[in-house]
Each structure stands twice: as structure tokens, then as C-alpha cells.
Amino acid sequence: MELSLKELLEAVNGEVIFMGKTEFNSICIDTRKIEKNNVYLAIKGENFNGNKFVLEAFKKGASVAIIDEVLFDLNDTENLETVIKVQDTEKALLQLAHYYRKKLGLKIVGVTGSCGKTSTKDLIAAFLSEKYKVFKTKGNFNNQIGLPLMILELDSSIDVAVLEMGMSNLGEIDVLANCARPDIAVITNIGLSHIENLKTQENILKAKSEIFNYFGEENSLIINGEDENLLKIKDKCFEILKIGYNHEYDVYAFNIILEEDKTTFTVKDKEEEIIFTIPMAGKHNVLNSMLAIEVAKKLNVTFNEMKRGIKNLEATSMRLQVIKKNKITIINDCYNASPDSMKSSMDVLSSYKIGRKIAILGTMNELGEEAANSHKEVGKYALNKVDLLIAIGKYNDCFKEGFAGENLITFTTKEECINNLSTIIKENDVVLVKASRGMKFEDIVSSLEEVSI
Structure with missing residues (x-):
């Protein structure tokens, strides 16, 4: 400091x-x-x-x-x-970080959204890394304590800081945006996360939109144009850039090839097109990549520099982390869960060609009145994606109602599941493990790593 x-x-x-x-x-x-x-x-x-x-x-x-x-x-x-x-002291921490950010005068990229924030942050840092010295938020330091602590870790050698901004209610991102004053803001999507507190997706959009409360003509907002809620953001005094699959967007992706451990797609803007391959699975990461590419473009990074930067990608742990051990493949996606991210993770699971596809799914928190229906919807989505669904927690009946299939096992607690893994898991199985952070499903991952086949 x-x-x-x-x-x-x-x-x-x-x-x-x-x-x-x-x-x-x-x-x-x-x-x-x-x-x-x-x-x-x-x-x-x-x-x-x-x-x-x-x-x-x-x-x-x-x-x-x-x-x-x-x-x-x-x-x-x-x-x-x-x-x-x-x-x-909590206000003093925010004041100190704001003062320090102004003194350093570096570029700040703020990232928020219902899901995909961390992956997008990681991709932005990678795409910028060939040209700039980049700092990115560590772990989940994205709240009113964590974000200022991240700013206070910066020094004058840093060119760009990519800061994740989380929230659970209205007014919280406003505090973070006031502290960090991002030059560029990214909103990944508007889902159902935190709807328990915010009641409607309109309020979630309003809360996420606080990231540009302090924007002027010199600032840029980059949004996922495939999210109909984000398309409601219009007529602002600052630049709004859209990414997605529509050729009318500032940059767009096509020719998408999904594989177990990587994703290839073609990116085109008004001047050129290029093929990118990222070491991350899932179509949702194409959109995350497009957001990152648009950020890099705004900071004058060329497509070729971005391609070289991909080699520096450091993905945050417990985000679609693939572990191959004891003759099985584990997809560790325990960091958090929402209906959209559950579906994206099962899309990745379904791309595997060998072995049974097993999803061990737990509770999605902070869904309020939408909780029962959301768990039912995820169960229904799983029916055509997995060979076996293992549901754990208080919404087992909802998973079961949605799944409506025979290949379903339910457990009240993760400990019950762990005690039965050796009788369930077989050689060549591919096992997705996912739930909200409070469920601590990494304990299941650790047990899977020790299972004897």
C-alpha cells in the first residue's frame, strides 16, 4: 500500500x-x-x-x-x-480504498451479474495479460469488506484491476461502485439469485445496474445481449456495448464447438474474425469469453494478443474444475449454484461420451418463493442430461417431481451421500457435484477422490 x-x-x-x-x-x-x-x-x-x-x-x-x-x-x-x-471502521475501509484507487489512477474493470462473474473475471484477466500487468479479485472477496481489501492490495505496477462485485440486496453494489469507480463495467446476466431478498427480476436488474451509478461519457458498459433483461438498459449518457450471437452486436460468436475440456468458437467484429479456443467447457463460457473480449478491445488489446493471453488463464477453484482420479471423472462445481448455472453445468456433463453421467445436486439458496419451482425445473432439465441424479437436501421432493425418472437417489444430508458413494460410483463414471456455497459440497468431492472402484 x-x-x-x-x-x-x-x-x-x-x-x-x-x-x-x-x-x-x-x-x-x-x-x-x-x-x-x-x-x-x-x-x-x-x-x-x-x-x-x-x-x-x-x-x-x-x-x-x-x-x-x-x-x-x-x-x-x-x-x-x-x-x-x-x-x-467499515466505512473507513471503503474510504481508504476509494482514496487509494484515485491516487493510483489505474484502469478498473467491474464485473457483476447473477452467475458467471468469477469465470468472466478470470477470462478478462487472461485476455488482458499479454499486454498489461493485471490484478484480479481473489476468491470471493467481492463484498463491502472484500472489495476494498482487494483495492488496497494494488500498487503502481498494476495497469488494470478486474474486480468482482457481488450483492444480496439493493444498495450494495452502489457502495462498491462508489468505492472502486470502474472505468468499464460488465454485467453477465440477470437470473434468480437473491430473488428471496429482491422479490423480482426487475429489482435484481436494478441492483446490478448500480454498477454504473457513477458513470459519465468516458465510461463503457458491456452487457450480454442474449439476456432479455439486460436489453432493457437503454438511453444512458455512456457507451453501451452488447455481445452475443447476433451479427448486429459489437462482437459476436458463431461456429461453436463444445468438447469435454475446451470450447472453440469464431469471433467477429466490424473489422476481422478469428478462431478462439478456451480451456473451459460449456456454451455459457462462450458468452463469458465474449464479454472479456469486448473489455480487451476497449483497452486496445488485439485479437492475437488475446489468443496469446488465453495461455495465462488461471481459473478459480471449484468452478467446473475437472478432476480425474480413481478411474472416474469428477466435475467440481461447488462454489455456488443458481438455476441457470445448474443447467449450464449439466450441459457440460452431458458432453462426455464415455461412462455414466451422474449429477449430485444440492440446495440452491436465496430463491425465496421461487425455490420449489426452481428445483423442480432443474430436476426436469436433468432428465435428458444425466443417467443418474442424486439429490441432497430439503428440496429433494421438488427435484424428484421435476425429474420424473427412475434413476434418482435422494439423501437428506451430504454425510448420508458420502457414506453410500462406494456402492453407487462405478468405473468410468463422470460425476458433477454442485450446490450453493453453504452446502459445502467440496466434502463430497474429497470423498469421491478417495472412493475405491
């Missing part, structure tokens, strides 16, 4: 209540991860108060602490370093 103490104080509107060391490097909010000369920022959560751990942070090497509540003895000077008091 390239800031002076004076700039740090200015950014967070803080007051020094004890002066110790003035040298510092990076921000840390977890005392278990404190390193020498870190700035410890004391965040409050539902079940903890970071202000209680200031002395522990100093003991472990922190040189500065930012607090909003004094829960230690200020007279205990022997154990203190520089302490800065602010009104609210």
Missing part, C-alpha cells in the same frame, strides 16, 4: 490518539494473519468486535491500528503503537 501516514489519516478522516511507529505496509483485518508493520483495521462483525484485539495485533507486529472504539488502556504505552480513531 503506497501511502504516507498523512495520506492514511486524510483518507479515513481519522485522529491519532496515540503516536508510535509511522512506517506501515498493508492492511489486515484478521489478527491471525498479522505480519510485521501491517495496519490492523478493527472490523466489527455479528459475533466479534475487532477493537478487542488491538493489543494482540501490536504484539504480533502491527505498527498502526485503526479503531472506532477504545477497548484497551491508552496509558499502557509499552504495548502500543500508532492508534488512529475513526467514526466507523
